[in-house]
Amino acid sequence: MEFQKKLHEFQQYIDAEEKIEPKDWMPDDYRLHNIRQISQHAHSEVIGMQPEGNWITRAPTLRAKKILLAKIQDEGGHGLYLYSAAETLGISRDEMIEQLHAGKAKYSSVFNYPTLNWADIGAIGWLVDGAAVTNQLSLRRTSFGPYSRAMLRICNEESFHQRQGYEIMLKMVKGTPDQHEMAQDALNRWWWPALMMFGPHDNQSSRTTKGMLWKIKRASNDELRQRFIDKTAPQAEFLGLKIPDPKLCWNEASGHYDTAEINWEEFNKVINGDGPCNRERMEHHKNVHAEGAWVREAAAAYATRKEV
Amino acid sequence: MDMQPALFQYCLQLGDNNLILGHRLSEMCSRGPMLEEDIALTNFALDHIGQAEALLKYAGEIEGKGRSEDDLSYLRSVDAFSNWKLVEQPNTDFAYVIARQFMVDVYQCLLYPKLQKSTNAMIAGMAGRFLKESIYHQRHTSAWVHRLGLGTAESHRRIQQAFNNLWRYTPEILTAKPFETLLSAQGIAPDPEELAMDWTVQIIRVITKAGLRRPSDDFVESYTTHTEHLGPLLADMQYLQRTYPDAKW
Numbered sequence A: 001m002e003f004q005k006k007l008h009e010f011q012q013y014i015d016a017e018e019k020i021e022p023k024d025w026m027p028d029d030y031r032l033h034n035i036r037q038i039s040q041h042a043h044s045e046v047i048g049m050q051p052e053g054n055w056i057t058r059a060p061t062l063r064a065k066k067i068l069l070a071k072i073q074d075e076g077g078h079g080l081y082l083y084s085a086a087e088t089l090g091i092s093r094d095e096m097i098e099q100l101h102a103g104k105a106k107y108s109s110v111f112n113y114p115t116l117n118w119a120d121i122g123a124i125g126w127l128v129d130g131a132a133v134t135n136q137l138s139l140r141r142t143s144f145g146p147y148s149r150a151m152l153r154i155c156n157e158e159s160f161h162q163r164q165g166y167e168i169m170l171k172m173v174k175g176t177p178d179q180h181e182m183a184q185d186a187l188n189r190w191w192w193p194a195l196m197m198f199g200p201h202d203n204q205s206s207r208t209t210k211g212m213l214w215k216i217k218r219a220s221n222d223e224l225r226q227r228f229i230d231k232t233a234p235q236a237e238f239l240g241l242k243i244p245d246p247k248l249c250w251n252e253a254s255g256h257y258d259t260a261e262i263n264w265e266e267f268n269k270v271i272n273g274d275g276p277c278n279r280e281r282m283e284h285h286k287n288v289h290a291e292g293a294w295v296r297e298a299a300a301a302y303a304t305r306k307e308v
Numbered sequence B: 001m002d003m004q005p006a007l008f009q010y011c012l013q014l015g016d017n018n019l020i021l022g023h024r025l026s027e028m029c030s031r032g033p034m035l036e037e038d039i040a041l042t043n044f045a046l047d048h049i050g051q052a053e054a055l056l057k058y059a060g061e062i063e064g065k066g067r068s069e070d071d072l073s074y075l076r077s078v079d080a081f082s083n084w085k086l087v088e089q090p091n092t093d094f095a096y097v098i099a100r101q102f103m104v105d106v107y108q109c110l111l112y113p114k115l116q117k118s119t120n121a122m123i124a125g126m127a128g129r130f131l132k133e134s135i136y137h138q139r140h141t142s143a144w145v146h147r148l149g150l151g152t153a154e155s156h157r158r159i160q161q162a163f164n165n166l167w168r169y170t171p172e173i174l175t176a177k178p179f180e181t182l183l184s185a186q187g188i189a190p191d192p193e194e195l196a197m198d199w200t201v202q203i204i205r206v207i208t209k210a211g212l213r214r215p216s217d218d219f220v221e222s223y224t225t226h227t228e229h230l231g232p233l234l235a236d237m238q239y240l241q242r243t244y245p246d247a248k249w
């Protein structure tokens, strides 16, 4: 009875658009839902450093190298910030990393695709950060305070990343035939994975209902995906690139673009660890973590020594 | 030796050191022992590449052959690079990264305040901007040398080994080059011998405080300008510019 009353008050609080803070009472499910979502988001920022990092050493100009370094540094910063937000819910970063390594915590499926040419760096900024920002703009109104504030802070940087990515694409399409080809090739490979970032259809997603009720999620997967497509399709046209979807066309009646169906079989495979680079990404993270153990131990030993 | 080629050589060496070190640091992205350190190293990479950009741009202007900072970075071969062998050494482990970085940080923290007083206004201006970054780097790496030296037996062993193995490349830092001597006489660059002495004293002071031994000077000094490591680094760095010479990026 007591629980039902608390739950009722909790819901009223959320319905009034108040933010839940770490010390407030919350149902266990709410806590777990947030831990899962925020840690997944943090892991995505960190794992996402790998595909882009693949091109840092080959960035074609000093300016491009600086922009890419700064971008990846931002992503690492987002990771830190989000790990801290999740920690307010009573889980440590070590535990989150353990869950990642055990395959219990996920990260965005999009980072399991390879970066094969320089235009991929443009396409990631334009499409992947573009999709992320579409999602995160709506998450600024999420009900958990620390997560909402993290999104506020992160969104500006993600929009900036998107513009920088688009700028690379512009240079590539205006460049030599080789460069134009790279740009088209990158769009061909990143378009569908970017759309998959929004997750399964609303009627397929078990978590959507409660997430919406508790206002953790503020817009549905399909809504956000459509928003992204409507915004991005004209940009592709401006670049003179062809989106790899023969069914893509503007629907006057609905006021949206129509599209073909996502390859959900591929999506499920990638989510479950069988994408093109899942093994490489996890192995890289595990190896680096293991190789860094002696450094973390030294820092910890030194810290205790100083306290004495 | 004329003044103009000496100045070109000087800026080129400063620029190349920053460029190659920045590149090595950029290889560490997503490979730090913890996320905070990953971000810090990426940040250092960014600073050094920024410094390289400014120095190489100026070097190109002095040379007067129309070479931009990108031309100098991406279109020269091993022979034409004038960076120290120290900065091209690979990221063997975190201890090597820190030891290498620390040696450069100490050098730059001694060099830049002196360059701020250079009779060349362009160099003086750049040095002022760079110094803030270098002070921050040195604070960070000195702290790590200390932490690793006094942390665990393993960290002590590793940082000692890194210093021992990198010490072979210090004669190059300590030997005055003709262009440095020439510029020093004009008040454009500091006295290289004084700089070398200050550098050694500082390095030994921090190493000793961290419970480490001064590395042995008992090695055969390499007389080549580079080690085997620079070639592959350039092949990686210059890949796009070399493969698509007509492209603008």
Ligand SMILES: [Fe+2]
Pocket: A044, A045, A048, A075, A129, A132
């Ligand atoms: Fe991101």
Ligand SMILES: [Fe+2]
Pocket: A045, A074, A075, A078, A154, A158
């Ligand atoms: Fe991010």
Ligand SMILES: [Fe+2]
Pocket: A075, A129, A157, A158, A161
């Ligand atoms: Fe981003």
